[in-house]
Amino acid sequence: MPVARFWRDIPSRYNLYGSRCGSCGKIYFPTRHICPECRRSSIGRMESYRLSGKGKVYSYSVVHEAPPQLAVLKPYVVAIVEMDEGVRVTGQLVDVDAEKIDIGMRVEAVLRKIGDEGPSGVIHYGFKFAPVPD
Amino acid sequence: MMMREVAVIGIGITKFGELWDYSFRQIGIQAGLEAVYDANLSGSEIDAMYVGNMSSGRFIDQHHVGALIADYSGMASNHIPSTRIEAAGASGSLALHQGVMAVASGTHDIVVVGGAEKMTDVSEEASNFILNSAADQQWESLMGATFASLHAMIACRYIREGYATREQIAQVAVKNHLHGSLNPKAQFQKPIRLETVLRASMVAEPLTMFDCSPISDGAAAVVLCPMEMAHEYTDKPIKVLGIGQASDTLALYQRDDICTFPATKVAAQKAYEMAGLEPRDIDVVEVNDDYTISELLALEDLGFYQRGEAGKAVEFGETEIGGSLPVNTSGGLKARGNPIGATGVAQIVEIVTQLRGDAERRQVKEAEIGMAHNVGGTGSTVAVTILGVA
Ligand SMILES: [Zn+2]
Numbered sequence: 372m373p374v375a376r377f378w379r380d381i382p383s384r385y386n387l388y389g390s391r392c393g394s395c396g397k398i399y400f401p402t403r404h405i406c407p408e409c410r411r412s413s414i415g416r417m418e419s420y421r422l423s424g425k426g427k428v429y430s431y432s433v434v435h436e437a438p439p440q441l442a443v444l445k446p447y448v449v450a451i452v453e454m455d456e457g458v459r460v461t462g463q464l465v466d467v468d469a470e471k472i473d474i475g476m477r478v479e480a481v482l483r484k485i486g487d488e489g490p491s492g493v494i495h496y497g498f499k500f501a502p503v504p505d
Numbered sequence: 506m507m508m509r510e511v512a513v514i515g516i517g518i519t520k521f522g523e524l525w526d527y528s529f530r531q532i533g534i535q536a537g538l539e540a541v542y543d544a545n546l547s548g549s550e551i552d553a554m555y556v557g558n559m560s561s562g563r564f565i566d567q568h569h570v571g572a573l574i575a576d577y578s579g580m581a582s583n584h585i586p587s588t589r590i591e592a593a594g595a596s597g598s599l600a601l602h603q604g605v606m607a608v609a610s611g612t613h614d615i616v617v618v619g620g621a622e623k624m625t626d627v628s629e630e631a632s633n634f635i636l637n638s639a640a641d642q643q644w645e646s647l648m649g650a651t652f653a654s655l656h657a658m659i660a661c662r663y664i665r666e667g668y669a670t671r672e673q674i675a676q677v678a679v680k681n682h683l684h685g686s687l688n689p690k691a692q693f694q695k696p697i698r699l700e701t702v703l704r705a706s707m708v709a710e711p712l713t714m715f716d717c718s719p720i721s722d723g724a725a726a727v728v729l730c731p732m733e734m735a736h737e738y739t740d741k742p743i744k745v746l747g748i749g750q751a752s753d754t755l756a757l758y759q760r761d762d763i764c765t766f767p768a769t770k771v772a773a774q775k776a777y778e779m780a781g782l783e784p785r786d787i788d789v790v791e792v793n794d795d796y797t798i799s800e801l802l803a804l805e806d807l808g809f810y811q812r813g814e815a816g817k818a819v820e821f822g823e824t825e826i827g828g829s830l831p832v833n834t835s836g837g838l839k840a841r842g843n844p845i846g847a848t849g850v851a852q853i854v855e856i857v858t859q860l861r862g863d864a865e866r867r868q869v870k871e872a873e874i875g876m877a878h879n880v881g882g883t884g885s886t887v888a889v890t891i892l893g894v895a
């Protein structure tokens with residue numbers, strides 16, 4: 372992926388910055404400039420909001436067929452995680468035995484390599500999720 | 506505003522599958538010509554064309570396929586307007602709806618709507634990578650979600666909620682392959698067993714290779730005209746009774762509930778209202794089974810079954826030809842094949858074939874009203890069309 376396209380999203384990718392509507396208080400990830408609930412009255416009132424990074428698995432799948440740039444990870448786990456703030460996020464689940472994953476499992480965001488621009492190119496970092504002990 | 510009634514007067518479709526010896530322009534023209542001949546047109550009567558196509562730019566490095574198809578159909582010297590429409594898997598249906606609106610409004614009289622995709626010129630890996638771009642590239646695909654794994658997460662949650670068993674989901678593939686075995690244009694024409702689906706190589710758990718629609722080449726086309734002119738061209742015009750289109754969040758994770766596609770409900774409601782019909786009035790339906798799980802969501806969201814009932818209906822044979830609601834008599838995306846931009850138009854070809862009574866071994870008895878349901882992405886664009894015997 373082009374470096375500039377990645378660079379623009381770094382606050383969201385490294386630190387889970389999303390948006391909070393200054394009108395109704397609803398939280399979104401990633402950044403939105405218009406609240407779908409409030410529309411016009413939210414314009415100019417969307418605030419940057421950092422998610423805690425903690426949440427639970429809403430659904431998941433073990434991926435066996437992946438595009439070339441993710442092939443070395445196969446099989447890997449992708450999940451929709453429901454953050455404690457109520458908003459959901461898609462990411463990979465790491466440091467876990469696939470057999471032990473279940474809906475409702477507690478996880479937290481960890482910073483990992485998520486891709487690169489080839490052997491001598493830029494490495495992209497971003498969040499994945501790892502289980503947290505109860 | 507006074508709108509004209511619209512009829513389908515011609516249909517054409519290529520064989521679906523890995524058509525290595527045919528180019529994009531060849532399949533597009535083959536389907537188009539068949540539809541034009543079927544409508545008893547010479548070609549010079551055509552006022553406009555709409556072409557559904559998802560990603561010719563990435564599959565064959567060719568954009569601007571509206572002009573391309575018009576040109577190689579011999580229309581360049583007529584200078585007719587020709588427009589390409591893109592909405593991932595729903596491209597074909599949106600092209601159809603544009604054509605219907607153009608005729609209904611009185612802008613055009615004779616409109617050809619085509620859908621085409623040439624997917625096998627690139628490797629299977631590359632093809633899947635292109636398909637992933639129907640999801641949110643930045644916040645799903647880049648995070649490792651494949652298109653199959655998004656549907657696998659729907660299936661995972663759907664099973665957990667107790668709406669269907671894994672076996673009931675897999676039964677959708679068995680049923681659609683059975684129907685495909687009766688369709689000479691289908692990519693797969695051999696029945697399969699439930700064990701084959703369950704034991705096939707894993708794509709994204711719990712979905713195996715046999716839960717996923719294939720990569721396909723293919724094209725389909727229909728000819729539209731005002732109902733009042735239809736009998737000049739055909740003895741069996743099929744009327745467009747209702748159309749509906751709706752959108753939703755691009756990314757699946759942004760929905761409150763992933764076991765339903767709200768855009769399907771909204772698009773269906775619009776189509777039912779326009780037609781003055783209800784789910785129980787539909788005799789035959791083509792739904793968007795890009796994955797087996799998608800067919801169960803569709804049957805519930807279109808109002809045919811209560812939530813948690815579609816899996817049982819498939820298991821008990823209600824959705825087979827001969828059952829109370831035959832679903833995907835063509836074999837669906839699963840067995841007929843899924844050349845993305847062609848799929849929505851291919852569904853219309855199947856419904857028209859059924860309503861004309863020309864479906865031979867897969868004919869649904871006394872089919873008078875049919876529906877097509879076409880989805881782009883994970884329910885991000887949905888188009889529903891209701892057709893009836895005129
Ligand atoms: Zn708001």
